Amino acid sequence: FIGSTEDGITTTLGRGGSDYTGSIFGAALDAEVIEIWTDVDGMMTADPRKVSNAFTIPTITYAEAMELSHFGAKVIYPPSLQPAFAKNIPIKVLNTFNTASEGTTVHNTALETPYAITGISSIDDIALVNVQGSGMIGVAGVSARLFSAMSRNKISVILISQASSEHSICFAIDPKNAERAKDVLDQEFSVEITAGDIDRDGIQIQRNVSIIAIVGEGMRRSTGVSGKLFTALGKNGINVIATAQGSSELNISVVIQKNDLSKALNAIHGVFFQSEVRTLNLFVVGTGLIGSTFLKQLAAQSAYLAKEKLLKVNVVGLARSKKMWLNPEGISLQNWQEELDENGKTTSLSAFVQRIREFNLPNSVFIDCTSDKDIIQYYFPLLDASVSVVTPNKVANSSSYAEYRRLQQTAVRKGVKFLYETNVGAGLPIINTIQGLMSSGDKFVKIEAILSGTLSFIFNSFVEGTRFVDIVGEAKEKGYTEPDPRDDLSGLDVARKILILARETGIALEMSDIQIAPILPENCLQAPTVDAFFKEVEGSDAYFANLLNEAVAKGEKLRYIATLENGKATLQLRTVDADHPFYSLSGADNIVSFTTERYNTRPLVVKGPGAGAEVTASGVFADVMSISSYLA
Incomplete structure (x- = not known):
């Protein structure tokens, strides 16, 4: 390392001088091997300061080492390869501080490896x-x-x-x-x-x-x-x-x-280098029931994903109504609540999104587990920054058709994903089914659906010997309804869902195009308070009993059905007979019947729980896994 100038002044040899000297002596002596001892475990597949998954390259050719050294790999000084190459002498790059490491051997012959490339x-x-x-x-x-x-x-x-x-x-x-x-x-x-x-x-x-x-x-x-x-x-x-x-x-x-x-x-x-674990970086907004359940499911599944799918799902950012926390190294899935409480800053969604853009991490996914009406304004800058978006929030897809199309087109243009399977039917494969049928060239003739777990429970439970007011009260006690059950019985949530399904089939509908036949009499709708509402429903007992009796007399059952047919979407309380797929529905299940050109005489039916934190979080999880497959 120490040398002298032409004038005899002591100086250092400069970068790579000792490596070059060693290589010259090794070549002059016809050595069997030249060892270069440094402070790293040999040449790496990438700079470990920038790529945490980088690993040591066991063997590499002179030409590969020369190329990597030319383009920034500082482990070997390029001229030090030349004397060894001329004599076909292997060079071993070893770590002074880790003598157990086998390091990297540089030689003339390329050995078979499982990878198409040697390094970056x-x-x-x-x-x-x-x-x-x-x-x-x-x-x-x-x-x-x-x-x-x-x-x-x-x-x-x-x-x-x-x-x-x-x-x-x-x-x-x-x-x-x-x-x-x-x-x-x-x-x-x-x-x-x-x-x-x-x-x-x-x-x-x-x-x-x-x-x-x-x-x-x-x-x-x-x-x-x-x-x-x-x-x-x-x-x-x-x-x-x-x-x-x-x-x-x-x-x-x-x-x-x-x-x-x-x-x-x-x-x-x-x-x-797919045999090494790939990383997916998540930014989760909304840690309420659905968001926290998703994080719990992710924590339980992370070991399986790492072992079987070679995938590390890294939660980099969390935000709730009052606090947010971002850490590019990752947030613990076991202690995320404590980390958020201890390290969190006051929540600002604009600042949160700006940090996502500044981090500029590969394979980034933004997950919106809120019902916030204003959050969709951030979807566009995120998609523009090549960040995929996953959400159970229906607001974006049920706003104006122009906004819906702009989101779709932005995602396609930027080559990222905008996924929202849980907008309709929680974890049920409803939107994926529509998209699959559309992509394969099938045409939709009719869609019939029960898309509200609350209304499903109410009308599945409203049978002979029961009163409508008692069933609605039970649904409220079980937490199926909103605090004001009229929010469910108005049908507006179902209207948003059938609107999304209509748009997925290629029909450009607006919310104002949905025809909603009211379930409740006007006196119930106009009640000033929730208590007054229940009194009005009880006072209208004969009205609801008559609806039930007419259905029973025909051997049919009451169902609140959303229908999409001939480019029109309608919502109404109907009766169905024993041959209809909705007749035997029970509990709070959702059900969707697809009649298409291919599924014509026997419709394709999707049925199951259409609400609940576990199944909704599972649907969000499935969308995240879909993105990981796309990015692989």
């Missing part, structure tokens, strides 16, 4: 120089002049990219040389700029960009490597500014915005 490297800060002009097309010698000018001025070029049209060429350099490079090129091509062959603003410098390189001999025998790379970046909203790949298929390099570097490295690492 990056240069954090570069400047991208772009030269553009129509006069460059088909003109020989432009590139030679450009790079000769860089060489004469001792400006090293890190990466070169040129489209086949020859209209432009860009290259990456050290940012400290950016302005000098522009001055050199302005002078070199002054005649072409004056003549208009190169645009007057055709020599441009783009700062705050980074290079990522994926490297590996395995790319030669693996198809779709570049596809996986660009898909991983695209699904996380990372724009590729420039790209370069040699015909040797050893390296694919991309230039991206500097603030996307960590996100990109983690996304790429997760895709190419």
Whole structure:
């Protein structure tokens, strides 16, 4: 490490000097192996400071090591590889502080590995120089002049990219040389700029960009490597500014915005090294009954997901009405309430969303477990930031049709997911069924549905020998109804749900288009208080008894049914006979009957619990798992 200058002054050898010296001596002595002892466990699949799942590469070729070192991997000084390579001597990179580690062996032969690439490297800060002009097309010698000018001025070029049209060429350099490079090129091509062959603003410098390189001999025998790379970046909203790949298929390099570097490295690492655990980053708003149940389910399932699905679901942010807490390292699923209480700041949804955007984590999902009407304004900036959204909150999808379509289109345009299976039927696969049938080309003829657990319970329980007022009172005592049962009996919640189903089938309805036949007489609706409401219902006992008796006389049962047919949606209390699939419904179950061109004579029926924290949270969980599969 210690040397001297030509004048005999003691000095250090500089970066890599001792490694280079060791390699020279090893080559001169025809050593069996050259050991380089450093402070890490060899060369890693990525920078462990940026990618927590990075692991040691056991073996690597000289060419791979040279490529990774060139693009930022600092473990080996690139010139130190040359003497060993010339004599075909293996180099072992070992850790002085962990002698038990086997480190990395660098040699001439590529060994079989389960991965298409060997490692990912990056240069954090570069400047991208772009030269553009129509006069460059088909003109020989432009590139030679450009790079000769860089060489004469001792400006090293890190990466070169040129489209086949020859209209432009860009290259990456050290940012400290950016302005000098522009001055050199302005002078070199002054005649072409004056003549208009190169645009007057055709020599441009783009700062705050980074290079990522994926490297590996395995790319030669693996198809779709570049596809996986660009898909991983695209699904996380990372724009590729420039790209370069040699015909040797050893390296694919991309230039991206500097603030996307960590996100990109983690996304790429997760895709190419899938035998290691991938990470999904969650931001949960609303820790009430559904939100807390989801977190409990996630805690119980996390070990299974890590072992069987190689998936770590990392809760990074939590927010409730009064406090919020964000931690990019993750929040404990066992002690999240204590962490939120101790570390939480006053809740500000705008600040919460801003922090999500600033974290810029790969594979991010925002989960809205609230019933907040104002929260949907944040869906758009989140989707624009390539953050997927999962929600049981019906507000967004039952607002204006224009808003509904804009959400759908934003998610598609940004390549992320907006999932809301639990908007209708809690955890029942209702929306997924519609989307699957639509995607496969089926056409809907009619949808009939009982979409309220409260109204299902009331009319399943309203049988001979009972009074309507007693059944509604029982439903309120069991917690099935809202504090004012008229909120359920009005049918508005059911109207929102059938509106969402109509839109999912491609029908552009608004809430005002839903025809709602009232269940309650006007006197019950106009009662000033809940107590007064129950008195009015009791006073209308003959009205409800008559409805029941008419149904019984026909051998039928009362059911509150939402119907979508011929582009119209209606809600009304109907009677159904024993042949109808809704006749035998019991408890508080939901049921949906799909009549389509394919399911015509015998409708497709989905039935089960349509409310409750456990099943709703389970539906949210299923949507999150769907996103993890999409991002894999």
